Amino acid sequence: MPYEFRVTRRVEFNETDLAGIVHFSNFYRYMETVEQAFLRSLGHSVVMRQYDPPLGFPRVHASCDFRRPLHFEDLVELHLLVKEKRPRSLSYQIRFHRVEPDPLSDLAVGILTVVCVRKHADGTFEATPLPAGLADQIETAPAGLLAVPR
Numbered sequence: 301m302p303y304e305f306r307v308t309r310r311v312e313f314n315e316t317d318l319a320g321i322v323h324f325s326n327f328y329r330y331m332e333t334v335e336q337a338f339l340r341s342l343g344h345s346v347v348m349r350q351y352d353p354p355l356g357f358p359r360v361h362a363s364c365d366f367r368r369p370l371h372f373e374d375l376v377e378l379h380l381l382v383k384e385k386r387p388r389s390l391s392y393q394i395r396f397h398r399v400e401p402d403p404l405s406d407l408a409v410g411i412l413t414v415v416c417v418r419k420h421a422d423g424t425f426e427a428t429p430l431p432a433g434l435a436d437q438i439e440t441a442p443a444g445l446l447a448v449p450r
Contacts, residue, residue: 303382303441305338308399311374322370328362331394331412334378338392342437346414353418355431360389361413368398368407375399376407381441388427389415390438393446409448 315326336346348355370376377397384391396408417425429435 302338302342302437303439304445305334305341305380306377307334307337308375308377309333311370311372311376313372316372320372322372322374324364324366327364327366327396327408327410330376330378330396331362331364331392331410334380334394335392335412335414338380339434342434344431344434348431351418351431353420355428356417356419356425357390357414358417358425359412360415361391361411364408364410366408368404370396370398370407374401381445382438383411383441383446384413385430385435385438385440387429387435389413390430393441393448395448406448 309330311322315322317323339345346357375398377399379395379397381393381395382390383393391411391413394410394412395406396410398404398407415427416430418428419425
């Protein structure tokens with residue numbers, strides 16, 4: 301059962317500041333990119349319109365510890381690990397590794413927590429258990445993989 305997923309992408313010019321360094325806010329976008337790719341790899345989405353009412357996964361926590369900069373045109377690997385799976389939520393640890401030039405690990409480490417909710421017609425949300433089809437496909441990563449070197 302999956303507990304990790306990786307995606308690689310190149311840093312684009314519009315993601316950087318005047319010094320050519322990735323603006324911190326883009327790390328949060330990258331976390332969403334790898335989360336959505338992970339769910340797609342399992343045949344799911346962050347928006348599940350096949351349910352009535354539809355299900356979604358709003359963020360309830362996002363944090364990132366920045367250690368080294370990413371630059372324009374760097375190739376970066378986003379490594380998602382399922383940190384915690386609860387009946388109604390998932391927490392991911394996302395590690396950022398430069399692939400090229402000069403491979404380097406631990407550029408940043410992020411945490412993203414999402415809650416499964418039903419979106420009612422009146423616009424209100426209600427926390428609900430993860431759909432069985434999704435919950436059955438995901439497991440928590442082994443503790444040894446989640447340990448972050450300092």
